[in-house]
Amino acid sequence: MIEAKHFIGGEWCPPSNGETLAVLDPSDGKPYSRIARGTAADIDRAVRAAHTAFGGAWGAASAAERGRVLYRLSMLVAACGEELAQIEARDTGKPLKQARADAAALARYFEFYAGAADKLHGETLPYQAGYTVLTVREPHGVTAHIVPWNYPMQIFGRSVGAALAAGNACVVKPAEDACLSVLRVAELAAEAGLPAGALNIVTGYGHEAGAALASHTGIHHISFTGSPQTGKLVAHMAAENHVPVTLELGGKSPQIVFADADLDAALPVLVSAIVQNAGQTCSAGSRVLIERAAYEPLLDRLATAFNALRVGPWHADLDCGPLINAKQQQRVWDFLSDAQHDGIAMAAHGQVVADAPESGFYQAPTLLRDVPASHRLAREEVFGPVLAAMSFESEDEAVALANGTDYGLVAAIWTRDGARQLRMARRVRSGQVFINNYGAGGGVELPFGGVGHSGHGREKGFEALYGFTVLKTIAIRHG
Numbered sequence: 001m002i003e004a005k006h007f008i009g010g011e012w013c014p015p016s017n018g019e020t021l022a023v024l025d026p027s028d029g030k031p032y033s034r035i036a037r038g039t040a041a042d043i044d045r046a047v048r049a050a051h052t053a054f055g056g057a058w059g060a061a062s063a064a065e066r067g068r069v070l071y072r073l074s075m076l077v078a079a080c081g082e083e084l085a086q087i088e089a090r091d092t093g094k095p096l097k098q099a100r101a102d103a104a105a106l107a108r109y110f111e112f113y114a115g116a117a118d119k120l121h122g123e124t125l126p127y128q129a130g131y132t133v134l135t136v137r138e139p140h141g142v143t144a145h146i147v148p149w150n151y152p153m154q155i156f157g158r159s160v161g162a163a164l165a166a167g168n169a170c171v172v173k174p175a176e177d178a179c180l181s182v183l184r185v186a187e188l189a190a191e192a193g194l195p196a197g198a199l200n201i202v203t204g205y206g207h208e209a210g211a212a213l214a215s216h217t218g219i220h221h222i223s224f225t226g227s228p229q230t231g232k233l234v235a236h237m238a239a240e241n242h243v244p245v246t247l248e249l250g251g252k253s254p255q256i257v258f259a260d261a262d263l264d265a266a267l268p269v270l271v272s273a274i275v276q277n278a279g280q281t282c283s284a285g286s287r288v289l290i291e292r293a294a295y296e297p298l299l300d301r302l303a304t305a306f307n308a309l310r311v312g313p314w315h316a317d318l319d320c321g322p323l324i325n326a327k328q329q330q331r332v333w334d335f336l337s338d339a340q341h342d343g344i345a346m347a348a349h350g351q352v353v354a355d356a357p358e359s360g361f362y363q364a365p366t367l368l369r370d371v372p373a374s375h376r377l378a379r380e381e382v383f384g385p386v387l388a389a390m391s392f393e394s395e396d397e398a399v400a401l402a403n404g405t406d407y408g409l410v411a412a413i414w415t416r417d418g419a420r421q422l423r424m425a426r427r428v429r430s431g432q433v434f435i436n437n438y439g440a441g442g443g444v445e446l447p448f449g450g451v452g453h454s455g456h457g458r459e460k461g462f463e464a465l466y467g468f469t470v471l472k473t474i475a476i477r478h479g
């Protein structure tokens with residue numbers, strides 16, 4: 001494994017100041033690897049390398065050639081899927097089966113954008129007599145990608161896959177808590193034939209390497225995924241240089257269950273949407289809004305399911321792994337202690353297995369009932385396996401509850417009534433709405449992003465390619 005080096009200009013480079021950071025295994029809280037502590041000098045070197053690639057071999061590659069490189073990369077990722085999954089599972093703490101799904105999604109992102117690369121085109125526009133007007137979609141140039149620790153491979157893939165397909169050269173700052181898989185993918189990209197400098201990775205802290213990247217005058221677009229607070233900082237830095245920015249900042253996503261819904265189908269999805277990745281998912285279904293008539297029966301079934309959940313180290317491959325670090329664990333404890341203090345009832349909780357190391361960052365999945373709409377547990381992102389249950393009497397009340405947070409990333413509506421499905425889908429303020437499912441199995445093809453404090457701009461699907469290009473209008477006067 002490559003340790004404590006950046007990937008810049010197609011080479012492994014030691015950090016400019018020689019400093020490194022420890023990487024902890026969330027399953028036992030102990031250091032097991034090191035990464036380079038990136039500085040502004042490292043970022044500057046990476047941005048220069050990206051400019052060289054954009055002005056050289058990568059910029060000169062045709063759309064079809066870019067697609068071929070990405071396709072080879074998708075094949076290499078698929079071939080190394082188990083290795084990548086093991087790296088990711090240990091680094092993030094997630095159960096191995098979830099990391100395997102992430103590796104498969106990474107391969108799929110590169111495959112999808114490989115196919116899309118030469119299908120991105122402009123238009124001809126009807127205009128005055130004597131003119132022909134056309135639009136062309138051009139890459140921004142050098143794009144910056146700031147990636148969080150919860151899904152390093154997937155978020156890297158969706159952002160970098162689209163940016164490369166569109167012809168940009170990328171500089172990536174993955175999260176200090178989990179970035180080893182992304183470094184391995186950089187090696188695979190070189191093996192796939194990606195020219196040196198088209199993809200550069202600088203590791204390190206957000207306030208150091210991340211801030212240096214977001215404020216660098218040599219970048220032309222920023223894609224950021226992480227917390228609303230950091231997103232705001234990044235947007236300010238982007239504004240200083242008039243650089244467009246895509247922000248994906250999390251949510252407090254509701255699953256709205258009407259009494260006529262297929263509760264057998266809904267139940268496992270309600271549980272997995274908050275338990276997946278120990279709730280550390282921007283699109284986690286962290287609120288369940290249940291029509292009064294179905295509230296008690298569904299809560300009983302949810303409680304039984306939560307009580308059966310088991311939490312343990314990544315290699316035990318249980319329902320849940322540990323949280324990423326002690327800070328995140330403390331954050332979840334703070335929310336739960338507020339719930340206890342404010343008299344919110346815990347309806348059920350899972351169990352951390354007895355042989356899980358005490359020094360790991362474990363948290364049992366927890367179901368809270370009758371959470372008041374005004375409470376922070378109904379409004380703020382916990383980013384842990386905590387599900388807040390609330391009841392409603394009418395569609396209007398369900399909409400008011402669903403839209404009662406600053407966020408708007410994902411929502412689900414469970415009902416057999418077709419007219420209500422559409423009515424609710426249109427009334428809920430959210431970037432994605434799922435009817436009688438949640439997440440549609442990942443959906444590499446499906447545009448993803450939020451409104452309000454969930455951010456703006458869209459990643460995934462073909463839509464992402466528009467964000468990673470600039471539209472140029474060319475008007476030709478020919479008489």
Ligand code: NAD
Nearest residue numbers: 147148174175205206207210211226227230249250282383
């Ligand atoms: P964060 O937003 O601080 O970190 C995300 C990324 O931004 C990391 O790569 C980090 O190094 C970088 N970063 C941090 N400070 C920066 C700065 N000043 N300039 C540029 N880049 C910077 O998130 P966190 O502290 O790791 O987690 C805190 C909370 O963020 C979580 O509890 C959760 O609510 C939220 N979060 C959301 C997502 C998501 O997918 N939406 C992912 C991770 C965390």
